[in-house]
Amino acid sequence: MNGLGEIMSNKQSRRVTLMEVANHAGVSRATASLVARNSTKISNDTKEKVLQSMKELGYVYDRIAANLRSQTSTTIGIIITDVANTFFSELLLGVHQELEKFGYTVFLGTTFDSVDNQVKLISTMLEHRVGGIILCPVSSTSTETIERVQNIDIPMVVAVRELPFIETNYVGLNYTQGAKKATSYLLEKGHTRIAFLGGRSESSTWHERIEGFYQAHQNAGINVDSSLIVDSSPTREGGIEAVQTIINHPNRPTAIFCFSDMIAFGVIIGLRKAGITPGEDIEIVGFDNVPETEIVYPPLTTVSSFPQQIGAEAANLLHKKMTSDTNEKERIILQPELVKRDK
Template identity: 40%
Template structure:
């Protein structure tokens, strides 16, 4: 039959432009999700697309434009609320520029990280934002990613790689938190959570020891307690703080907010009241930090803004690929809330 669907002529951008009374360029902008099109015009074009049954071939469009309409975002722990905020910030910026975000989660596994990246690269993203899994190998990842798309590494150093790097001021942030506890009168302060082979944890530990050394206090190995940077593992390992019952700490600088919130649960199980007879600080200022009971003193890094910053840096690199790789350090600030209290005896002795 001449009128069968199989013999119908494919609907073109020109057909949609003619049917909606706009230019082909406007139809193309609507198809790419550009924010430049007025809402009324967009609605009219989308209605015409639906009426005529137009199917957008994104891959073909990318080939014609010799570019991509997506940005890949690969993070190490999607369960951490910090990265939910970070991802939202990335998406805010890339969507406004007409890109979509392809999200991958590695669960702190270098093997899964390579598989996720290899899969995402099949979609030919315009660029990649990567928060590396622990024990990541920069040279191996460079071989996986090649030179097809620019890459921005976030927060954790990636030895062997030669990409742009957006870092948090981890060392200064942890020093600020430790100095705050010292000023309250604490002298037995632990550093709780994280793994020492993560660059961000090493830097935060260094800021902690810097502050103790400036106060004339030698940090003890027993005061450095490792846990996975999760609420559950922090709660499970809270008893390590009190293994030496003779001289337990009166405060802890926690690796991040998630660890601090987990430690609060563990402290309660041990009969200690966070913010009353034990002080603790976090790092990140996730939304839950201000709502915790007690509200969590933390080092604020504004995770959503860090996502926006990462996206802006990547888009700049996409436009200027010939520039040398650069490192950017994002600022931090201490937010004092109710979880940090003086020691029960006021001098920590």
């Protein structure tokens, strides 16, 4: 057996080469390479002929090898904490919409807020020679993790959660101002006992929110009851657990400011299970303005953190760092908005 039959018989045991595709299509290897890289320099007829040969031969483009030859990579690593959280779904939408414009391929990983998972994902992405990384870090990320990437000169943009004590490219929100707006809204409605529920206390975003929470109280001349501040995992389940702590409080709060909308959804479930009516017995405000806040009952007043815009800004900043020679670190901070949804 020879010719095409020999190539087909070996297709399962070895990778078909670009030269074999070129010979089969009757074009040069350079032309076949341009087609594989989706170049616009090739006529549609030639492109279709080469693509048909690729299909018949079972050719798979070796992107890693191509990156090594050109010393560049069109693969981007994105690491988030929880794919089930709608906030990150919105953020990913913003990232993908921008990266597609530049022709990047996305390699997605989820840490579930685990440091070990994050270390493994970063290692895997580095092994696959990604050209850059967008990292939404876990709560207790160490400086060593970031320094490892920076030391091998791969552009990185940290998003959502800023890392103290280390200089990085960063895109996020003014969380302090957002929490201040939400808490002031509750105080202006006459609430003087407000709980702060959810989020990891070791997280920078938790500290920024709690700062805004305290600032609003201070401006209103009202003391904060620290027994009404309860941290938890930033999930729906975390909200259910956190609200149990204050349900039986001897001086129960009349309002709750939640670390995130996911926490708020859990708080609503927890209150209902205890026979307490959300929005009537206890008022609730969330943070993030994910799509479900409009359809949950009662509709949730929340702080918009613009996850799609954060994703888009992070993607554009990473592309900028990958295509320029500057090592200067940049910070992009978006301003929050309070979205009121009174009954």
